[in-house]
Structure formats: C-alpha cells, structure tokens
Amino acid sequence: MEDRDSIPKADAVIIxxxxxxxxxxxxxxKDRVDTAVLLYRWKKADKFYLSGDRDETSAMRNTLIMQDIPKDSIVIDEGGMSTYDTICRxxxxxxxxxxxxxxxxxYAKRTAFLAKKLGMNARCVRADRMFYQNVGKTKLREYFACTKAWLEAVVLRPGPHDSLKKIPMKEVGER
Structure with missing residues (x-):
C-alpha cells in the first residue's frame, strides 16, 4: 500500500x-475492495464504481455495505468485462x-496506460495486501493483456463491448 499522504484526493474509487x-x-x-474502503476512510474519495459481471459487482456491493459504506455512494457497472471496457464506460x-x-x-502499468490513452484523469493505487497463488499463470496472462490493451487503446479504439445505453450504470438503490 502506498503512503497515505502521497495519494491525491479524487471523486471516486474504481474497483x-x-x-x-x-x-x-x-x-x-478482496484486496481491491479493502483498499478502496481504506481510501474512503482516509477521505481520499467518497464514491465507488464497481465494475465486472453481476456476480462480481454484487459480491463487492455486499462487502462494501457490510463495512458500513453508504449505499448511495456505490455505482454498479455490469458492463465492465475488461479493464478497457471499465475505463471506457x-x-x-x-x-x-x-x-x-x-x-x-x-496490473497498474496497463491500467494507468489505458486510463491515460482514453483520457481519464486517474491514478492507480496498489492493492497488494496478501499473497496470491498462481503467480506464473497471472504473469503470462498479463503479458497477453498488455498486448491487447495496446492494440485496443492505440490501434483499434473499439469502444466498450456494451454501450451505456445497452447496460446502464446504476446507483445501488436503483438495482
């Protein structure tokens, strides 16, 4: 985790x-969610964007609510099926x-690269709090994910897989 004072204030945390x-x-x-809660408690951001499929966003939402995060500070994005889609949407x-x-x-370099290329004002915050299994498999996957990110952000610029009209974002109270 980065030093608390080196992390700037923002409007929201993306998970x-x-x-x-x-x-x-x-x-x-879990590390991502715990890091986001810590950022909230440090008053670095007061809103959360949860991105992923329905199972992922539902589990993240439930975890945040169990940690006393107000429901009205949570936005669900079930159309963020990749880092590229998440940032675009x-x-x-x-x-x-x-x-x-x-x-x-x-994942931070790839994520920061995509945010910059897509015009998002964003900074990655390290969420490594525990030991992870399958590190070799993850490194191999990340190699191909970086290649895909470069192609999407620099060459293809396809836009997100699903538009906001097709899968709109929702405040938790709207779900």
Whole structure:
C-alpha cells in the first residue's frame, strides 16, 4: 500500500472486478475492495464504481455495505468485462471526475496506460495486501493483456463491448 499522504484526493474509487466463487471474493478482489474502503476512510474519495459481471459487482456491493459504506455512494457497472471496457464506460459516464483505481501492482502499468490513452484523469493505487497463488499463470496472462490493451487503446479504439445505453450504470438503490 502506498503512503497515505502521497495519494491525491479524487471523486471516486474504481474497483475492477475479479474472480468471485459462491459470493466470496478472490484474494485479489478482496484486496481491491479493502483498499478502496481504506481510501474512503482516509477521505481520499467518497464514491465507488464497481465494475465486472453481476456476480462480481454484487459480491463487492455486499462487502462494501457490510463495512458500513453508504449505499448511495456505490455505482454498479455490469458492463465492465475488461479493464478497457471499465475505463471506457466509467470515463464516458463521468468525464470530469478524478479517479483512483484500486488494483494490484502487476496490473497498474496497463491500467494507468489505458486510463491515460482514453483520457481519464486517474491514478492507480496498489492493492497488494496478501499473497496470491498462481503467480506464473497471472504473469503470462498479463503479458497477453498488455498486448491487447495496446492494440485496443492505440490501434483499434473499439469502444466498450456494451454501450451505456445497452447496460446502464446504476446507483445501488436503483438495482
């Protein structure tokens, strides 16, 4: 975790989705959520964008609510099926906002690259709090994810897989 004083204030924290099994957050996703809650408690941001599929966003929402995060500070994005989609969609939804993105160090360069290329005012905050399994597999996956990110952000610029019209973002109270 970075030094508290080095993290700037932002409008919101983005929590990209990751594996959820039977409603239980994987270790990396738990670290992201815990980091986002810490940023909220440090008054670095007062809003959360949860991005991923329905299982991921539902489990993250429940975890945040159990940690006394107000429901009206949570926005759900079930159309963020990749980091590229997440950044495209959230930036389109809130162009003028400043963001912190809670993610693991190994994903931070790719995530920051995408945010910059897509025009989002964002900074990644390291969310590495525990040991993760399958590190070799994750590094291999990240190699290909970086190549895909470069192609999407520099060459193809396809826009998100699902538009905000097709899958709109929702405040938790609207769900």
């Amino acid at each position: 990209p989705g990751a594996k959820v099994t039977d409603g239980i957050l994987s270790a990396p996703l 959230i930036h389109e939804n809130a162009k003028k906002e400043k963001f912190l993105i809670a993610t693991q160090e190994q």
